[in-house]
Amino acid sequence: MTQSITFTQDEIQNWLIDQLAERLEMEPADIDINEPFDNYDLDSSQALILLGRLEKWLGREFNPVLIFNYPSVDQLAQRLVQDS
Template identity: 70%
Template sequence: MATNLSTTEIDPNRSRTLEEIQTWLIYQLAERLKIEPDEIDIHEPFDNYNLDSAQALILLEKLEKWLQRKYNPILIFNYPTIAELAERLVSETLPK
């Protein structure tokens, strides 16, 4: 059964797994670009999907809401693939 990750309930006390973050990013990027999620390669740079800076910032805003955290806007440019960005984000969502 498919889960709509864009509307998944938020639990701020729950850490996110690498797979959850990658899947969320895949679905958000696919939705924004109007392509199928299976067309997204997590190792492909965001630039190769013609994701402009405005779209990247919208994606980051949605990510902030989903994870209930604030991020520096350059984060998405410093970690230019889903794999790299998810790796960075999962380390921040681990329980302290």
């Protein structure tokens, strides 16, 4: 079993911002943490890839609907910190 690592909400937000910016070929400063992922044209396959990377980074497994139930960087980071 993989050891879970604890991160702060800011660390998770920054990681998500960097991943989104890279995937969408944007500057990290252009990512609004309150903007829904849908507004960045992040389709379901890209969302699942992002979630897979997040699982590896945090050392935890998530239900795939998590990213759809918490559809912004801020909401997702808040939820992940609550789970840690």
